[in-house]
Amino acid sequence: MSNQTWRNAINNNPIQQSIRQFLAKFPLKIHRSLYAARELDVPRLYTWGPGWKSGQQTSFDQECVKWQTLLKFSKSDFETKSLNEPLMSPSGKLPFLVLTTGDVLVDDAIEKHVTDMYSENLGSLNNEQQEADSAAYIASADTKLRNALLYNLWCEPANESITYNKYVGHYAKPLDKLLFHKYKSLAVRELLTRKPVLDKEEIYQEANEALQAISIALGDSKYFFGSSLPTFIDAVVFSYIHVILNIPLNELVQVQSNLVKYSERIYNEYILSGF
């Protein structure tokens, strides 16, 4: 029997046909879905929030402030929503950006989205040397300043209560302690990939060095490397300075006055006034 006739035999089988007819009736009725995702009017950035001080529009988490600031720099239309549940994000950590098309962006994808769509509102660096410098200063902030920030928030017993309130305070009773422990061990694990032992003095000393270098690189100019409009490095540096100034870490490291002014100016110009 050839393949074709064999298939015909099956198709013409009355029992098969009746089974198929019966199954074709299902599903009997399709209900309207109860929890459909609502259409967004503008892209929405889900973050940790609200900020360290009441009335602050920035998130309390440095990563969130960074992307929030970059989006503000780009003058794109978006809203920020305090979510405080990292498991909702596809990457397992906040923030994430939901576009009106339903696309969900995290990390580098947000940067790509912003530079593709709104490059006219962002400054550009003059040459490749400046781009290299920018990458180096970002690396220095992302290692030295981040070490100090993580250590100060998660490893200093005195700050445990404020970190607890911000990151896990909204969870129910036994869960909050478990999550606190989990986030803390994640922070320690990250620190230990860059430092063999966590020496408090050394971590703050290196952060001081990095802050001083960043302060010198900024100088008196409005944005980094003399750009007339802010670039990605401005978002990174602002996020660190802004968070450091709001937590007890600001008593342990020295934030130079030009960086303080720079951070206030960006906050007033971009975050507070909107556009």
Added chain:
Amino acid sequence: MFTLYVWGPGWDLPSIDPGCLTVIVYFQLLVSVEWGIIECNNPNISPTGELPVLKDGVEWIAGANNIIRHVKRKGFDADENLTTRQNADSVAYVSFVEDGIYDSLLYLWYADTKNFTQAISPLYGKLLAFPINYYIPNQIREIAKTRLEKYGVISVGDQGFLVDKELKMYKAIRKSYKILLDKIWDNEFFFGNNLSTLDMVVYGHLATHLYSDLPNPSLAIILRTEFPRLVMFCDRMKGRLSEREIVKFPFNDLPSVFTGILKSPRTWFNNTFWQIRNVEKEAEKSQAQKDFERKRIISITGAILFMVTYVIWNKIISIEFISEKDKEYYDNDDVDDDDVNDNYDDSDNDGDDSDDDDGENE
């Protein structure tokens, strides 16, 4: 006199570790007083568990950056001629090299299974002493795994193979080389014509990428084909360094746990246990503390007494004094009881051994 404790040599390089290499190069080019290295290959001798470690008289300094900071204070400063801005750049680029460039190395050495099993693990096996050569490479591999997560390199399967799933790693590696290339441009050194710390840090890292001999030499190939100017920089540095000898001290005074206990067990025990006891010696107790402790003892004793009295008073446990004669009577009684129990047990097909044992004991 400075003594450097470092990871041992490999592939014609004085050390296989970028941090150690950086410090050795710094000393070779700048330090004019007597110094030497000890290839100790045991990170456990370091107070922070990391090599290199510098011994300067009685001082121990661990970590490449701390060592360079220390010798700068001693007057061997490579960055004297740099401007303020260049110094700031130096800080930034050094963190960049230790972050991005070191991640590239970690990827090729530890995430590439072929390189790890055929070259890196045997290399450490040769350098390290018996018990630690099994766990140190894997320990470093764990750190590498955590660091590479942010590039999308994840471990797959039970064997823990690290896979670059999103193929982002080589893009990131090329990007980091490009940054160094843009910085050095066509200068002799990173900051114009002046040798500085950054040059040594970059050489310390790139030499391990370039001069190592691995089954999968992707980093060396990328550097040689796409970034010849960085290769030229490394070759220039290597040529300059080849003129300078490195003094190697024998490693007979290693402050290791094992050598210590072999050489002089008594001092070892004294150091290990006596010191701990000394440290734990408590401070003089205050009056309040003494009061508190006295009250605690009184209340605990009181509670125990009360409990015992309560138990006896309510006949939860009763103590009876019986004469010899009575005792015999009781014993017989017991035996009878057991027989009855045994019969009962047998009928029930239970065969409870504990009852039998009790009977025999009495």
